[in-house]
Amino acid sequence: MSHKIILDTDPGIDDAMAIFFAFQHPEIDVLGLTTVYGNVPVEMAAKNAITLCALADKNIPVCKGVGMPWVGKESGYAHFVHGDDGFGNINFPAAKGELDPRSSAQFIVDKAREFPGEITVVAIGPLGNLALALRLEPELPKLLKAVSIMGGAAFVRGNVTPVAEANIWNDAFAAEIVFGASWELNMFGLDVTNSCPFTPDFLTQLKQNNPKLGGFVHDAAQFYVKFYSQNRDEDVCFFHDAMPIAHLIDPSLFELQTGHARVSTDPLNIGQTSVALPNTTASPDWLNAQQINVATKVDNARLTQLYLDTYSL
Numbered sequence: 001m002s003h004k005i006i007l008d009t010d011p012g013i014d015d016a017m018a019i020f021f022a023f024q025h026p027e028i029d030v031l032g033l034t035t036v037y038g039n040v041p042v043e044m045a046a047k048n049a050i051t052l053c054a055l056a057d058k059n060i061p062v063c064k065g066v067g068m069p070w071v072g073k074e075s076g077y078a079h080f081v082h083g084d085d086g087f088g089n090i091n092f093p094a095a096k097g098e099l100d101p102r103s104s105a106q107f108i109v110d111k112a113r114e115f116p117g118e119i120t121v122v123a124i125g126p127l128g129n130l131a132l133a134l135r136l137e138p139e140l141p142k143l144l145k146a147v148s149i150m151g152g153a154a155f156v157r158g159n160v161t162p163v164a165e166a167n168i169w170n171d172a173f174a175a176e177i178v179f180g181a182s183w184e185l186n187m188f189g190l191d192v193t194n195s196c197p198f199t200p201d202f203l204t205q206l207k208q209n210n211p212k213l214g215g216f217v218h219d220a221a222q223f224y225v226k227f228y229s230q231n232r233d234e235d236v237c238f239f240h241d242a243m244p245i246a247h248l249i250d251p252s253l254f255e256l257q258t259g260h261a262r263v264s265t266d267p268l269n270i271g272q273t274s275v276a277l278p279n280t281t282a283s284p285d286w287l288n289a290q291q292i293n294v295a296t297k298v299d300n301a302r303l304t305q306l307y308l309d310t311y312s313l
Contacts, residue, residue, distance in 0.1 A: 003248045004029045004118050004145075006108055008065075009241075010038030010125030011048040013082050013217075013224045017206075018124055018150075018241035019049075020213040023056045024310045027249055031111055031119065032061035034104030038125040038170055039078050040086040042067035045125075047094055048086050054095030056213060062097070065104025066128035070173035071265075078166065081227050088223030092216070105132035112143035119143075120248060123178075124150040124241035126167050131174035134181055141183035148244035151175070152189035152273035154261075154294045164271030165190050168263060172271040176263040179273075185292040186256065188243040189273065192295040196243075196303060197236035200225060209312035239307075243295070246303055253306070255297035260289040 007022060007030055009015045022028045033053065035045040046064040053060060068074050083089035100107060108129065112119055121144060123130055130147065134140050151167035152175075158164040168175045179185065203221050206214035221237055229235045247254050257277060262285075264272040275294055276286040 002027055002029050003120060004031055004115060005245070005248070006031050006034055006111060006119060006121045008034045008036060008104065008121055008123040008125060008129050009049065010036050010040060010045045011052060012039035012086055012125070012241070013088055013220045014239045014241040015039065015124055016052055016087065016220060017217045017239045018245055019052050020056060020217065021242045021307060021310055022245050023058055024213070024313050025245070025249055026313070028245060030058070030060060032063065032100070032107055034063045034065055034107055034129050036065045036104060036125045036129050037067045038167060039082045041077060044086055046099055050097040050099070051092065051095040054097060055216060061100040061107065063100045063102055063104040063107045066132060069126070069171045070128055070131055070177070075170050081224065083223050088220040090219050104129040105136055108133040109137040109140065112137070112140055116143045117145055120146045120148055122148050122244045124167075124244065126171035126174065127151070127178045128171045128174040131177040134177060141181050144183055146184040146186060147178070148186040148188065148247065150188050150193065150241045150244055152187050154187070154189060154191050154273055154275040155296065156191050156194065158271070159190060161271065163269050165273070168273055169271030172263055172265050175271070176265055179261050179263050179292065180290055182290060185290070186244065186247065186295070187261070187273070187292055188247065188295045192254065192298050193238055193240035193243055196238070196298055196300045198239055198304070200235050202304065205308055206311050209308055214311045242307065243298065246306055247295070250306065253299050253303050254295045256293040256295050258291055258293050260286045261292045262286070262289050
């Protein structure tokens with residue numbers, strides 16, 4: 001079974017790992033990369049996406065999207081997580097390539113109209129492009145097959161504030177728009193991504209299985225490992241962004257729960273993703289909210305093997 005996807009991304013070390021994973025797997029057909037600010041400014045995100053496509057010998061459209069939150073000023077960037085270049089400061093040479101002239105949001109709308117009911121948007125950065133696409137085409141939920149996001153923290157603490165995960169926190173007002181739309185939305189947040197740490201041995205295996213793409217991830221992720229290993233007894237990192245793609249390939253890897261979801265735009269709790277599971281509330285404010293599917297468990301061993309096997313293809 002082939003899955004047509006648009007990968008909405010802010011590359012990013014774990015974005016790079018996820019993008020190569022999608023490129024490598026025969027069941028995933030990546031129609032284009034739409035970029036957004038997040039881990040890095042949007043101009044760098046777009047350049048990084050072009051570089052990743054060139055490294056993987058993929059001639060697909062790359063679009064530049066929103067560079068600011070839906071509401072408020074430009075946010076800071078995660079230099080301390082992904083490095084100044086988004087790739088762990090490995091000074092990898094940027095590839096030359098032309099951006100698609102369309103905005104990320106317009107590309108999403110155009111492809112959804114071209115392939116109605118066939119495309120899953122996999123959003124692994126802040127959700128401004130999807131929110132804008134909804135404004136451009138209010139019927140977008142009927143045109144897309146589904147939306148799968150890496151973001152949020154439903155039942156665990158956040159990683160930017162005690163309640164908010166980075167992608168949602170970066171553009172909470174856009175996230176509230178996206179969570180409120182009537183499409184099938186699958187959320188792969190910290191509830192599941194933080195439950196699956198990866199060791200340096202995994203990075204070594206990726207490099208052995210695929211010296212070019214796995215080697216890039218291995219080298220870039222050395223910076224990433226140092227960040228995640230602070231105050232830990234072992235060296236680890238987390239490849240958050242590949243999980244929504246893994247779910248498309250093998251849903252049996254995951255356990256998901258369904259509930260009514262909201263994103264807080266209150267200043268104190270901005271970016272909090274709250275999910276009301278069945279029979280937990282009688283509040284109309286919650287029962288009238290859209291339902292989403294939240295990943296809460298993953299089979300770590302099988303997921304790890306899927307990544308390694310795919311990089312060896």
